[in-house]
Amino acid sequence: xxxELHYDQARWSDEEGYEPxxxxxxTREVAVDTPLPDxxxxxxxxxPELSEPELARxxxxxxxxxxxxxxGPFPLGSCTMKYNPKFTEDLAAHPSxxxxxxxxxxxxxxxxxxxxxxxxxxxxxxxxxxxxxxPPAGAAGEYTGVLVAKAYHEHNGDERSEIIVxxxxxxxxxxxxxxxxxxxxxxxxxxxxxxxxxxxxEAISDETALLMLTNPNTLGLFERDIEEIxxxxxxxxxxxxxxxxxxxxLLGRARPGDMGFDIMHxxxxxxxxxxxGGGGPGAGPVGVVDELADFLPEPQVREHGGGxxxxxxxxxxxxxxGFQGNWLVLVKTCAYIARLGDEGLTDASAKAVLNANYxxxxxxxxxxxxxxxxxxxxxxxxQDAADVxxxxxxxxxxxxxxxWPEIVDEALMTEPTExxxxxxxxxxxxxxxxxxxESTETIEAAPERTAARRIDQVSAARTPRLxxxxxxxxxx
Amino acid sequence: MGGHDTGSPxxxxxxxxxxxxxxAVGAATEAGLFDIPEEIRFDGEFDxxxxxxxxxxxxxxxxxxRNNDLTEFLGRGxxxxxxxxxxxxxxxxxxxxxxxxxxxxxxxxGFLQALFEYQSILVELTGLxxxxxxxxxxxxALGETATLASRVRATTGDRVLVPEHLHxxxxxxxxxYADGANLTIESYPMADGAADVAAIExxxxxxxxxxxxxxxxVRGVVEESLSDLGTIADxxxxxxxxxxxxxxxxxxxxxxxxGADVVIGDAATLGLGTSYGMGLGMFATRKEFxxxxxxxxxxxxxxxxxxRAYTLTLQTREQxxxxxxxxxxICTNQAWVALRTAIHAAYLGPEGLVDLARTCLTNxxxxxxxxxxxxxxxxxxxxxxxxxxxxxxTDQPAQAIVDELVDEGFAVHAVDEHLxxxxxxxxxxxxxxxxxxxxREVVA
Numbered sequence: 001x002x003x004e005l006h007y008d009q010a011r012w013s014d015e016e017g018y019e020p021x022x023x024x025x026x027t028r029e030v031a032v033d034t035p036l037p038d039x040x041x042x043x044x045x046x047x048p049e050l051s052e053p054e055l056a057r058x059x060x061x062x063x064x065x066x067x068x069x070x071x072g073p074f075p076l077g078s079c080t081m082k083y084n085p086k087f088t089e090d091l092a093a094h095p096s097x098x099x100x101x102x103x104x105x106x107x108x109x110x111x112x113x114x115x116x117x118x119x120x121x122x123x124x125x126x127x128x129x130x131x132x133x134x135p136p137a138g139a140a141g142e143y144t145g146v147l148v149a150k151a152y153h154e155h156n157g158d159e160r161s162e163i164i165v166x167x168x169x170x171x172x173x174x175x176x177x178x179x180x181x182x183x184x185x186x187x188x189x190x191x192x193x194x195x196x197x198x199x200x201x202e203a204i205s206d207e208t209a210l211l212m213l214t215n216p217n218t219l220g221l222f223e224r225d226i227e228e229i230x231x232x233x234x235x236x237x238x239x240x241x242x243x244x245x246x247x248x249x250l251l252g253r254a255r256p257g258d259m260g261f262d263i264m265h266x267x268x269x270x271x272x273x274x275x276x277g278g279g280g281p282g283a284g285p286v287g288v289v290d291e292l293a294d295f296l297p298e299p300q301v302r303e304h305g306g307g308x309x310x311x312x313x314x315x316x317x318x319x320x321x322g323f324q325g326n327w328l329v330l331v332k333t334c335a336y337i338a339r340l341g342d343e344g345l346t347d348a349s350a351k352a353v354l355n356a357n358y359x360x361x362x363x364x365x366x367x368x369x370x371x372x373x374x375x376x377x378x379x380x381x382x383q384d385a386a387d388v389x390x391x392x393x394x395x396x397x398x399x400x401x402x403x404w405p406e407i408v409d410e411a412l413m414t415e416p417t418e419x420x421x422x423x424x425x426x427x428x429x430x431x432x433x434x435x436x437x438e439s440t441e442t443i444e445a446a447p448e449r450t451a452a453r454r455i456d457q458v459s460a461a462r463t464p465r466l467x468x469x470x471x472x473x474x475x476x
Numbered sequence: 477m478g479g480h481d482t483g484s485p486x487x488x489x490x491x492x493x494x495x496x497x498x499x500a501v502g503a504a505t506e507a508g509l510f511d512i513p514e515e516i517r518f519d520g521e522f523d524x525x526x527x528x529x530x531x532x533x534x535x536x537x538x539x540x541x542r543n544n545d546l547t548e549f550l551g552r553g554x555x556x557x558x559x560x561x562x563x564x565x566x567x568x569x570x571x572x573x574x575x576x577x578x579x580x581x582x583x584x585x586g587f588l589q590a591l592f593e594y595q596s597i598l599v600e601l602t603g604l605x606x607x608x609x610x611x612x613x614x615x616x617a618l619g620e621t622a623t624l625a626s627r628v629r630a631t632t633g634d635r636v637l638v639p640e641h642l643h644x645x646x647x648x649x650x651x652x653y654a655d656g657a658n659l660t661i662e663s664y665p666m667a668d669g670a671a672d673v674a675a676i677e678x679x680x681x682x683x684x685x686x687x688x689x690x691x692x693x694v695r696g697v698v699e700e701s702l703s704d705l706g707t708i709a710d711x712x713x714x715x716x717x718x719x720x721x722x723x724x725x726x727x728x729x730x731x732x733x734x735g736a737d738v739v740i741g742d743a744a745t746l747g748l749g750t751s752y753g754m755g756l757g758m759f760a761t762r763k764e765f766x767x768x769x770x771x772x773x774x775x776x777x778x779x780x781x782x783x784r785a786y787t788l789t790l791q792t793r794e795q796x797x798x799x800x801x802x803x804x805x806i807c808t809n810q811a812w813v814a815l816r817t818a819i820h821a822a823y824l825g826p827e828g829l830v831d832l833a834r835t836c837l838t839n840x841x842x843x844x845x846x847x848x849x850x851x852x853x854x855x856x857x858x859x860x861x862x863x864x865x866x867x868x869x870t871d872q873p874a875q876a877i878v879d880e881l882v883d884e885g886f887a888v889h890a891v892d893e894h895l896x897x898x899x900x901x902x903x904x905x906x907x908x909x910x911x912x913x914x915x916r917e918v919v920a
Binding site for chain 1: 482483484485486487488489493494496497498500501503506507509510511512513515516517518521522523524525526527528529532533535536537539540541542543544545546548550552553554556562564566568569570571572573574575576577578580581582583584585586587589590591592593595596597599600601605606607609610612613614615616623643644645646648649651652653655656657658698700726727728729730733742749750751752753754755766772773774775776777778779780781783784785786787789790791792794795796797798799800801802804805806807808809810811812813815819821822823825826827829830833834837838841861878879882887889
């Protein structure tokens with residue numbers, strides 16, 4: 001067996017493009033005839049019309065021009081691309097779970113029990129006292145947490161206008177704070193890549209509603225001063241928020257609740273192996289300490305009289321999703337946690353951290369910050385990180401997250417997760433090192449073995465063509 | 477399965493491999509790799525017992541089976557349409573299901589094309605030029621519409637007018653978005669289940685920012701004054717947003733033609749089926765608001781061979797680049813549901829979609845007429861055209877009827893003291909006779 005992976009992605013193409021659009025295969029315009037008066041209806045509807053076998057081929061071909069976790073290594077930093085266990089899909093598809101949210105509670109006991117169980121598991125894992133499952137994604141969880149903080153301060157007659165976010169944080173932290181009407185105070189990182197205590201001292205004031213932290217941070221570094229940070233924020237009357245994006249580093253080793261965090265979200269599509277689905281759906285449950293439980297969205301689930309019931313917390317912030325979030329994702333979350341249990345969860349983090357360290361050890365690229373945990377940020381040095389990423393595609397590897405965080409030049413943020421074993425990590429390291437030795441010319445020409453070659457994103461943005469109708473208009 | 481028999485079943489390191497790897501990194505133990513101060517280390521237990529796959533399936537299957545076996549006639553924003561097996565099997569292919577957001581477009585052409593096709597289907601259904609590739613659900617899409625309105629308006633208006641009959645979840649989500657953007661929300665009255673145009677004319681002033689209407693409404697009423705509402709919004713230089721769904725839009729007048737600036741709703745009425753309220757936020761708007769659109773957009777471009785290829789585009793609107801000045805905080809979205817919606821729409825084709833919509837119209841009318849024949853029940857309450865669902869007025873308390881119907885194996889909504897709401901699609905149409913019999917028995 002050779003050191004590196006070898007790869008050619010399927011490519012369905014002709015001279016003009018790749019697989020034709022549904023609309024280019026066959027469309028039909030039908031007259032709209034209904035019991036409604038004509039002035040309330042459209043005259044006709046024109047859409048693709050294809051047979052079931054044609055559609056099966058269409059989407060099978062599209063899938064062949066797409067890369068998933070089962071296609072090969074996926075060390076995409078900050079995204080925790082784990083293998084998605086098949087059995088959780090089967091449970092999510094269980095017909096007894098396919099119910100409407102407005103069913104009477106007595107006819108919904110199975111669903112409520114599963115939700116209650118999920119909340120309990122998550123609370124235990126995070127060291128929190130109460131958990132809402134309503135937020136449909138990590139950013140929605142952040143927003144929910146920010147609203148809880150806002151409601152808490154307002155309830156205490158203490159209106160605060162600012163949220164502090166480290167410069168290395170996920171962009172969503174800034175955007176979620178702004179969406180809830182807060183001013184964002186950006187916290188510069190210290191030279192060691194962690195929170196700079198002096199800068200924090202400077203940033204904290206009686207306007208501070210919340211400090212949002214990711215721990216370990218996006219460099220994979222644990223914020224060792226977390227207890228001091230917590231004391232500083234709390235002494236100023238603020239709250240501390242834990243961004244759960246990197247929780248896969250800590251399972252069974254440390255809990256945000258024990259570090260002084262008051263609010264946290266869980267990215268279940270990262271830590272608990274629910275599929276990313278090409279961008280979603282995920283789920284972003286939010287855990288809080290006792291003092292904040294009354295502010296969670298409504299409804300919450302609790303045990304009552306031998307069964308389960310829904311209730312509205314006393315000072316609830318109301319709703320963050322029209323119903324109760326992404327049910328299918330929550331089923332998979334709960335099933336994954338139950339499958340692994342204490343032992344499996346702790347092992348998952350241990351192996352995730354071991355894998356990151358083992359891979360890093362073999363790389364030629366420099367890794368300026370450490371000790372890191374489940375992920376590390378290497379520097380592509382003289383190479384352009386974006387080109388490195390494109391070239392890695394040719395080795396059958398989904399590349400790391402690139403050019404972020406900016407504290408590392410030409411960043412390659414790398415997170416192999418626990419799913420890779422030594423064999424695969426060796427191949428992965430060989431791919432990194434092969435690219436590291438390649439010329440600028442070679443990596444700029446990449447990728448060659450993917451369905452499409454290098455795509456010009458700048459001109460695509462300059463002339464936005466966002467539908468087949470736009471393409472048709474252009475060709476007319 | 478190779479590897480070890482303790483720890484995570486999805487981390488297949490053998491003990492020997494683990495040793496080799498620890499040696500390679502110069503650590504004595506796994507615990508030694510963690511740089512966590514001792515005071516905050518966790519040395520407790522979660523008290524979650526590891527279980528076999530079979531045990532979890534059995535246990536969770538048993539748990540879910542505690543949900544009663546009911547025939548649901550429930551709607552109010554979450555609908556059950558039959559999802560063909562094709563949708564499950566194609567969307568569950570790991571290349572789709574286990575893929576990430578398409579930040580490396582060269583290796584993600586398949587999903588990008590599917591999302592581009594999804595956007596195009598929405599463009600066809602709405603008549604608007606731009607559709608994004610998903611928000612979370614209809615409620616958050618309404619919230620995003622309000623913040624979009626506050627960004628695109630030249631004037632200082634801050635009033636958002638919404639229907640008096642609006643799903644509580646949508647209203648609740650909107651209130652949170654509005655609070656963050658310093659907007660005020662007011663309800664406009666409905667007359668016999670539809671927008672009261674005269675009352676709205678009296679309500680609006682130069683502070684109007686956004687006028688929102690739905691067709692069908694949360695009560696299933698087909699709105700008849702959309703053009704008037706579009707004109708009112710236009711006259712006040714406000715945005716007009718319409719809530720609907722892809723099935724209804726297959727037959728209802730084209731939103732762009734009645735002056736809609738934004739169309740939102742739950743696109744998962746196609747492709748997902750009943751899933752405890754999980755949805756897919758549909759979002760389409762006019763080209764002039766392109767730079768203010770929330771969420772991801774897929775565009776067509778070219779690769780270095782000159783072939784047409786797809787990519788996420790106009791990303792400078794988004795949080796990972798623009799941070800607190802982004803058009804929204806959304807990152808993870810509902811892409812996989814959008815894929816399912818597109819497959820379902822393509823499966824039905826134009827004729828299938830129109831047929832399905834026609835079924836939603838005729839079934840609601842027929843069931844209302846049948847219930848109306850029962851003494852003590854009057855349906856539909858509103859003298860309007862209905863889509864999928866309608867209200868029934870009952871002499872007896874509605875909640876008591878709902879409770880008794882559960883015992884008979886049916887679920888319907890109680891929306892007020894003497895108002896039931898009933899939703900019928902092709903999935904429960906075979907049970908309408910049994911429902912009518914049960915209602916007759918319960919109210920007798």
